[in-house]
Amino acid sequence: EAGVTQFPSHSVIEKGQTVTLRCDPISGHDNLYWYRRVMGKEIKFLLHFVKESKQDESGMPNNRFLAERTGGTYSTLKVQPAELEDSGVYFCASSQRQVFDEQYFGPGTRLTVT
């Protein structure tokens, strides 16, 4: 069974540019989560999808971040325009059931904004 995949693995962009990160969850997992880890800090929750609906987006830092999950399969996280403080590793995770289920993490996308 394929795990959670993320693309790209690394992205280096200039301040003000736009970047779109993609996450493909494990097939059949309705729940999809986005997290971010800034250098030296703990992992922070960004948002949670159940199928195509946003269940909780309270962790999104500001309106420069837009997440979508059309059709309830893969998800994208767009940052527009990117700022220096957006640099970090963006993890995606998926789970079959909500809440108490183990979350399977993708390898992450390392975003560097210069």
Added chain:
Amino acid sequence: GQNIDQPTEMTATEGAIVQINCTYQTSGFNGLFWYQQHAGEAPTFLSYNVLDGLEEKGRFSSFLSRSKGYSYLLLKELQMKDSASYLCAVLHSNYQLIWGAGTKLIIKP
């Protein structure tokens, strides 16, 4: 506020036992997870405790005391491949995972 504390770094010897502690103060609690993360890789699930007590799974065990806001991860018969970061995360009552900063475990021969 939400606060999860764990040691930044620990060192142990191959074949020995190590205990990684985690204390938490959160406004809600629906269980505590431990994840392992090797450098540059995804976090992988180790354990989930929602009731007080010890959960054993092979060489790894996890303990929870809800009244004390305390958990530990116990690793036995340490192997070099156990060198990694160990992340403690509390499942809040709003079902978000709140993460500690992680404990980097260094295993020496």
